[in-house]
Amino acid sequence: MINSATTPDARTAGAVLHAAPGKLRQPAGLKVIFFAEMWERFSYYGMRALLVLYLVNAMGYNRGDALALYGMYTGLVYFTPMIGGAIADKYLGNRRAAVIGGSVMMLGHFAMAFPALMHLALGLLIVGNGLFKPNTTTMVGELYEGENDPRRAGGYSIFYMGINLGAFLAPLVAGSLGEKLGWHFGFGAAGVGMGLGLIQMLWGQKTLGRAGLKPHQEALGLRDAGLVLSWSAACVALVFGVIKVWAVVGPWYGALQGTAQVALAVSVLVAVLWAIARPAKDSELPPMTGQDWGRVLGVVIVMVFVIAFWTGFEQAGGTMSLFADQQTEREMFGITIPTTWFQSINPLTIVLLAPVFAMIWTRLDQSRFAISDVGKQALGMIVLGLGFLVMTQAQSIADANGKVGAQWLALVYVIHTVGELMLSPVGLSMVSRIAPARLAALLMGVWFLSSAAANYLAGTLEHMLEGTGIPLYPFLAGLSIGAGTLLFVLTPLLNRLMGLRRPV
The missing domain is CATH 1.20.1250.20 (MFS general substrate transporter like domains)
Structure with missing residues (x-):
């Protein structure tokens, strides 16, 4: 899922604050x-x-x-x-x-x-x-x-x-x-x-x-129904x-x-x-430059790291959904909460917290503590890992007692959403802003490859860890925190590669 109101780009946010009001209408x-x-x-x-x-x-x-x-x-x-x-x-x-x-x-x-x-x-x-x-x-x-x-x-x-x-x-x-x-x-x-x-x-x-x-197309009409x-x-x-x-x-x-x-x-x-x-043979777009290729390479490198985030995050529709169905106490006020309702916590939290993050990013981006797009995504991975530390404790209690209160799973969803607010919209905005014109939609599709690989891993990781003695949720906590830390260290290099201004 994707953030709803975070201002993802500091330079753009600053420009918004100083632009004439009449030019801000969407x-x-x-x-x-x-x-x-x-x-x-x-x-x-x-x-x-x-x-x-x-x-x-x-x-x-x-x-x-x-x-x-x-x-x-x-x-x-x-x-x-x-x-x-x-x-x-x-x-x-x-x-x-x-x-x-x-x-x-x-x-x-x-x-x-x-x-x-x-x-x-x-x-x-x-x-x-x-x-x-x-x-x-x-x-x-x-x-x-x-x-x-x-x-x-x-x-x-x-x-x-x-x-x-x-x-x-x-x-x-x-x-x-x-x-x-x-x-x-x-x-x-x-x-x-x-x-x-x-x-x-x-x-x-x-x-x-x-x-x-x-360039040669017109808006879709009835004549396009056959197409x-x-x-x-x-x-x-x-x-x-x-x-x-x-x-x-x-x-x-x-x-x-x-x-x-x-x-x-x-x-x-x-x-x-x-x-x-x-x-295409009839392409009217300009040829790729060295800077364009640098941007493409930078996006691909960040994409590899982001796989760690989505591998954990997409447990929401798999193992965490089964946890809600089988190991979470869902009786409240005499009513059984449908299992699927837990998956509404994420977007609801985004709507509630996004304005807060928009304010934080805007103020932070105008200070000497400004963080680049890559750095924000690294922090999002670390926060996701913290959520899995909580999920590890919830799983331990459920294994001992049969079920846990709904507040445990709700808390994990909220923490994961905070991590998403730091990563997902920032990444999409970054790709749309720096992608070479020739590869605009293609590179956006390549960016989604991180989610493709991660979703597959999310569904198979539990089986892959069988026999290793490594529990799923502690593994995901370590993977997310480790990948986020390494990406943060590499942030200055990646910013230079992609032509972004901030070192961190």
Whole structure:
């Protein structure tokens, strides 16, 4: 999940404070993307809140298999934006890609209402998200006049508010429907949310101006319905074909040793990166410079560190969801709190604490104690590790007594949210600001690779640690704190590499 109101960039924050009031009004198109993203995140987090519980309690999956499928699904959800961003950069443009992606995701959510279509549905959600997610995020940046527009930080803060509003409502609405009335009601609600997001984007696209359009394109109209339908049908065919191929290739791949599996996966990833990074023949964008490559390298290095953060944070939908379901006392005032409601603590805390962080960052950034984007992300990792120290204690009490009070899990979610407020919006703003024009959407998609790898690890880490004698939550505490400390040490070097001004 992403911060809703933190001002991520100190230079921009300072510019906002000194700009003329009339120039601080946000672009009208921001409202359109705000609500489109809100409904899309409602659909995603509604699905995320229900998936593991649905697999264990309704589909008969054991804990390990459910977490593995969760990790595979959420990992691929954050892998495909790299491809979707490249397709938008080269061919479709951000706006068309987002509409196509949203349409495919809507089909996926509705398909989840039918158990026999579960794998097809997950595949559609993965592919659709790849076309939607990086392109709406990139479109926000295109609403502003250059990377130093003083409204940019505030605009991203409002954009994040939409993300967290959708994420807050999803467990309460889709989660409650799924747990109380039937799983498929919850999945259906997620599909309705995605449909509303599409309507919002198409209805209000006049306010977007040229944001998300390539130079030769015009706003989407009825004449583009065929394009959207054909691409959506192609995505359905692609997912169906991959499922059939994997039925043959999957057993062979699973029989390989771990090193061979990793080598093959890395080879495929490198081939995909090489294919999508090649510029289109009719590209009108300027060539890459040495400074551009420095920025790309810096982003990739930070991305590797951020994997440690998301590996821990994404336990929220996996092991921590099962902890809430099986080892947390959920009876309050004679009412049983639905398990999925715990996942609304994070976005609610963001909404409450974001203004506080905005004030802190603004004042700190104008003082001699200012911290760069990279330094803030390092601190966020350390804070996440502190949350897992609390989770370690909660697990110990639960193992001894059977269950723990709900306040333990709530406290962990709050601490993790503080870490997120320091890391997630800062990283997205950093990438959108420094990414070379040629690779704007692609690099945003590459940034999401950290979440792809981390989500997969989040689902499989418990199994990987079996037999080592290392408990999950203490391991995550050490991983997060260690990675954050090392990143903070490397901050001055990374700032120079990316052309950022502050040493720390």
